[in-house]
Amino acid sequence: MGDKAEVPSRRSVLGWGGAGLALGAAAAGGTVAALGDDGDGTTPVAESGAAVPFHGKHQAGIATAVQDRLHFAAFDVKTKDRAELIELLKEWTEAAALMTQGHPVGQGAYGGIVEAPPDDTGEALGLKPSRLTLTVGFGPSLFDGRFGLEGKRPKALVDLPKFPGDNLDPARSGGDLCVQACADDPQVAVHAIRNLARIGFGKVAIRWSQLGFGKTSSTTPDAQTPRNMMGFKDGTRNIAGTDTENLRKHVWVSEKDGPDWMAGGSYLVARRIRMNIETWDRTSLKEQEDIFGRTKGEGAPFGKKREHDEPNLKAMPEVAHVRLAHPDTNGGAMMLRRGYSFTDGTDGLGRLDAGLFFLAYQRDVRDSFIPVQLNLARRDVLNEYIQHVGSAVFAVPPGVRTDSDWWGKALFSEGA
Ligand SMILES: C=CC1=C(C)c2cc3[nH]c(cc4nc(cc5[nH]c(cc1n2)c(C)c5CCC(=O)O)C(CCC(=O)O)=C4C)c(C)c3C=C
Ligand SMILES: [Fe+2]
Secondary structure (H helix, E strand, O other), rough: OOOHHHOHHHHEEEEEEEEHHHHHHHHHEEEEEOOOOOOOOOOOOOOOOOOOOOOOEEEEEEEOOOOOOEEEEEEEOOOOOOOHHHHHHHHHHHHHHHHHHHOOOHHHHHHOOOOOOOHHHOOOOOOOOOOOOOEEEOOOHHHHOOOOHHHHHHOOOOOOOOOOOOOOOHOOOOOOOEEEEEEEOOOHHHHHHHHHHHHOOEEEEEEEEEOOOEEEEOOOOOOOEEEEEEOOOOOOOOOOOOOHHHHHHOOOOOOOOOOOHHHOOEEEEEEEEEEOOOHHHHOHHHHHHHHHHHOOOOOOEOOOOOOOOOOOOHHHHOHHHHHHHHHHHHOOOOOOEEEEEEEEEOOOOEEEEEEEEEEEEEOOOOOOOOHHHHHHHHHHHOHHHHHEEEEEOOOOOOOOOOOOOOOHHHHHHOOO
C-alpha cells in the first residue's frame, strides 16, 4: 500500500478530498449521499456520484440501491496453492475497499516506481465513486478438494438442475469465484473488474464476463421502475432494500441455516437469457401483454389500474409469466432480482444478441430460484421468445466487517 498523501485519489482529483468532501462535491457540481448506513448493507444510497460503504454486516450490491451499469466476472482459480488463494482474496478485499470509496489501487496510476507497471490502470482517475459496489461469490467448484474446502460446502450451494429448454454454453457458465461490479458509470465498473483481474494474474483467470446496462430490477420501489429490452417495466414486485422482513425471510442466510461462515450471506443465481428480439418485435401488443399479464404502458396487472396494485392472478392467462412467477403460485417463494439488460452486438445472422442477464439473490436456491424456474421452464408462454444460454450459482459470504477482515476469512479459518 502506498502513501495516500502522495497519490491523487479519484475524489481528490475532483477536489473532494478529506473533510472538505461535502463542500468540494458541491463545488464540483456533484452530490454527496447521506451515507447513514448502519452497517447492515441495506441502506439505499440514491445519489449517483456517491460512495457506498464497503464494510458492513452484508456485502453491498445485494440490498443496496441498484446502479445503472454492471460488469460481472466469473473466475477460474489457476493456482493449486491454498495460501496463494488466501493472499489473493486479501489483496482483492483491500483493492475493493479502496476502489468502492473512489480511490485508486495501491500506489495509484502514476507517481510510483517508473521502472514498474503502475498499481492502478488509471482509467477511473477523475471519475466519481459512482456508487461502485463489489460483491464476491464462491462457486460449487471451489469446494472440489483443491483447497481443502470440501467439508465446508454449504448444502444450499447445489448445482442447478437442467431445466427444460436450457441451451447452456459451458464457456458462459460456472466459475470458482465471481465478482459483481455495479456502478452508475460503466468505466468505473469495468475499471474495478480489470484491476481485480490484473491483481489475480497467474492465480485466477476470467472464465466469462458480462456487461450490463439499464438495470431491469430495482430495490428502491419509490423510484421509477426500469424497463427491460421487451419494453415492459421490470422489477415492480421485487424485494425492496428497506423490506427488512422479506430480506430476513428470503434473502439473508441465518445463523441456524448454516454453515457458520455463510451467516449474513446469500446465494446468487446468474442466468444469461437471450431474447428473440426480432420475433418479439413482430408480436402484437395484446399478445405481448398477455405474455406478462401486465399492461405495457402503466405496467398494471390485468384487471387493475396502477402498476403497484395487488395482482389478481386469476385475471391473467394461466401461462402468463407474472402469474407463474408469483409467490402464490410457488408456495410463497421469493427472491431479490437484480438483473441487467445486455446487447452484445449481432450474432452473425443479423439478429441482435440481446437479452436479460438475470441475477437473483436468495436465502436458499432450493426454495426460491429452482422451484420458480422449474415452473417457468415448463409452462411460461414467454419461453417462445427467450432461451437460457448461460448459468452459474455462487455462495455470497457476509460483509467484510473491519479493516482486518477479508473476503472469505471465515470460510478459510479452521472450524467455520
Ligand atoms: C426464475 C425466476 C425468473 C426468471 C428466470 C425470469 C425471467 C424474466 N422475467 C422477465 C420479465 C418480467 N418478470 C416479471 C416479474 C417476475 N419475474 C420473476 C421471476 C423470474 N423472471 C418474478 C419472481 C417476478 C415477480 C412476480 C410477482 O410477484 O408478481 C415482470 C413484471 C414486473 C415485475 O414484477 O417485476 C416482468 C416484465 C423477462 C423478460 C425474463 C427473461 C428474459
Ligand atoms: Fe420475470
